[in-house]
Amino acid sequence: MKKTVFIILLIFACSKISMAQKESRFQAMFIYNFTKYISYPKSKQIGDFTIGVLGSSRIINAELERIAKVKKVGSQKIILKKFASINDIIECHILYIPVKRTKDLEEVLKLLKGKATLIVTGKKDLTSKGASISFSMKGKRLSFQICKKNIKKQNLKVLSALLTLGNKKC
Numbered sequence: 001m002k003k004t005v006f007i008i009l010l011i012f013a014c015s016k017i018s019m020a021q022k023e024s025r026f027q028a029m030f031i032y033n034f035t036k037y038i039s040y041p042k043s044k045q046i047g048d049f050t051i052g053v054l055g056s057s058r059i060i061n062a063e064l065e066r067i068a069k070v071k072k073v074g075s076q077k078i079i080l081k082k083f084a085s086i087n088d089i090i091e092c093h094i095l096y097i098p099v100k101r102t103k104d105l106e107e108v109l110k111l112l113k114g115k116a117t118l119i120v121t122g123k124k125d126l127t128s129k130g131a132s133i134s135f136s137m138k139g140k141r142l143s144f145q146i147c148k149k150n151i152k153k154q155n156l157k158v159l160s161a162l163l164t165l166g167n168k169k170c
Helices: 002-034 058-070 099-111 148-153 160-165
Strands: 049-054 076-083 094-097 118-121 133-138 141-146
Touching: 002 058, 002 094, 002 118, 002 133, 002 141, 049 058, 049 099, 058 076, 094 099, 099 118, 141 160
Parallel strands: 049 076, 049 094, 094 118, 118 133
Antiparallel strands: 133 141
């Protein structure tokens, strides 16, 4: 009996991990695909295209690294930068803030104000606090909230097609 309960719990735990892994992989793919709908100033269209991740997000980092090896943004090579703390953040094209680091959003916004950085969070409803895009789940489906006003504040332009794909929050 104990063995059966243990096996059931193990299967349940593995399915949870699998769901979390799938969600992280989809978030990474979304992050890459956002690049197709965001226009950066001319000064940001040369050199490498930098995607930063604040803190540790193993699955997203691995997936973004995989994408960076085979994809480009226009003619720009994708570079992934991992920032252990806010003090480590350098200018980047996209900064992803995982759920466990969203408490740092306010400081990040101050640091990157107007620096042409798309700020994407892993936690729902943070567009109301200044994020450009926030991931959310609709049932078992990954979705995102988008705020055109916050994107404009970062000196970026968003194509209307992306606004129709996401849930507008401001």
